[in-house]
Amino acid sequence: MGRVEGKVAFITGAARGQGRSHAVRLAREGADIIAVDLCQQVESVPYPLATPEDLAQTVKEVEALGRRIFATQADVRDYGALKAALDDGVAKLGRLDIVSANAGINSFSKLDVMPEQTWQDVIDVNLTGVWHTAKAAIPHLRAGGRGGSIILTSSAVGLKGVQNIGHYVAARHGVVGLMRTLALELAPEMIRVNSVHPSSVDTVMIQNDAMYALSAPDLPAAERIKETMAERRKVINALPIPYVEPVDVSNAVLWLASDEARYVTGVTLPVDPGMLVK
Numbered sequence: 001m002g003r004v005e006g007k008v009a010f011i012t013g014a015a016r017g018q019g020r021s022h023a024v025r026l027a028r029e030g031a032d033i034i035a036v037d038l039c040q041q042v043e044s045v046p047y048p049l050a051t052p053e054d055l056a057q058t059v060k061e062v063e064a065l066g067r068r069i070f071a072t073q074a075d076v077r078d079y080g081a082l083k084a085a086l087d088d089g090v091a092k093l094g095r096l097d098i099v100s101a102n103a104g105i106n107s108f109s110k111l112d113v114m115p116e117q118t119w120q121d122v123i124d125v126n127l128t129g130v131w132h133t134a135k136a137a138i139p140h141l142r143a144g145g146r147g148g149s150i151i152l153t154s155s156a157v158g159l160k161g162v163q164n165i166g167h168y169v170a171a172r173h174g175v176v177g178l179m180r181t182l183a184l185e186l187a188p189e190m191i192r193v194n195s196v197h198p199s200s201v202d203t204v205m206i207q208n209d210a211m212y213a214l215s216a217p218d219l220p221a222a223e224r225i226k227e228t229m230a231e232r233r234k235v236i237n238a239l240p241i242p243y244v245e246p247v248d249v250s251n252a253v254l255w256l257a258s259d260e261a262r263y264v265t266g267v268t269l270p271v272d273p274g275m276l277v278k
């Protein structure tokens with residue numbers, strides 16, 4: 001028996017990175033998957049977002065594990081589209097037990113000069129999109145009458161400030177407020193709500209030229225390569241490693257999703273190599 005055998009998980013931002021990893025990890029433990037991703041660019045984001053081919057690859061990897069997956073291109077900013085994708089998925093797969101609100105974007109600017117649209121895009125995707133995900137899912141969890149587990153992806157910087165991504169920091173702190181309120185509102189129905197707080201994760205969100213230029217303005221562009229950046233990134237964490245892998249976050253999501261965490265709600269769970277205690 002898998003640790004989430006027979007359950008159905010709804011995952012946003014599932015085309016690549018952590019979202020794909022969550023889909024595969026949960027599928028390996030017996031869950032079927034309802035996946036959504038934007039699969040388009042957001043103009044203010046200075047690195048490429050996922051493509052339809054990426055989402056197709058997630059489908060392939062979940063199906064290779066013998067699990068079912070229902071995948072749709074949808075934008076977490078568009079509540080109607082997101083709800084329709086989830087409603088269709090639940091109609092196809094029969095139930096909903098687990099929610100991973102994982103979709104997110106980032107961009108870089110000091111707050112005093114941040115363009116309005118750059119601020120708004122991050123708030124819309126990383127905070128409002130998370131609320132939309134929970135809002136669309138709650139009626140299905142409730143209808144199942146079996147409780148459920150909602151896991152909101154925040155960040156280590158949802159629990160502390162850092163420079164140059166103030167909109168992201170604000171949105172991720174906001175997710176903690178959402179999580180705590182939802183945990184209280186849904187507790188009577190045994191629906192648990194927790195947040196995960198990764199520091200750096202080895203995905204395109206940090207492995208891109210815009211992030212490298214921000215982190216190493218002193219280096220010539222040719223020297224801003226993954227290995228050099230990893231050396232610099234190590235100093236952020238207490239453990240001497242530059243970043244965690246997507247599966248490390250997936251393992252935390254899996255635990256929160258599973259019955260092993262059946263009485264865990266309202267928790268902010270770091271997956272941060274000790275960044276927050278440093």
Ligand SMILES: NC(=O)c1ccc[n+]([C@@H]2O[C@H](COP(=O)([O-])OP(=O)(O)OC[C@H]3O[C@@H](n4cnc5c(N)ncnc54)[C@H](O)[C@@H]3O)[C@@H](O)[C@H]2O)c1
Pocket residue numbers: 012013014015016017018019036037038039040049050051074075076077102103104105125129153154155156197198199200201202203204205206
């Ligand atoms: N990589 C890190 O260092 C790190 C650290 C802490 C938290 N996070 C958070 O983890 C989550 C996953 O990020 P990742 O590291 O896998 O990066 P990623 O860029 O690989 O994945 C994010 C996914 O979200 C999708 N997406 C973006 N906007 C969307 C929208 N409006 N609607 C639907 N899907 C959308 C993207 O297409 C992409 O597939 C994000 O919420 C991110 O903010 C990342």
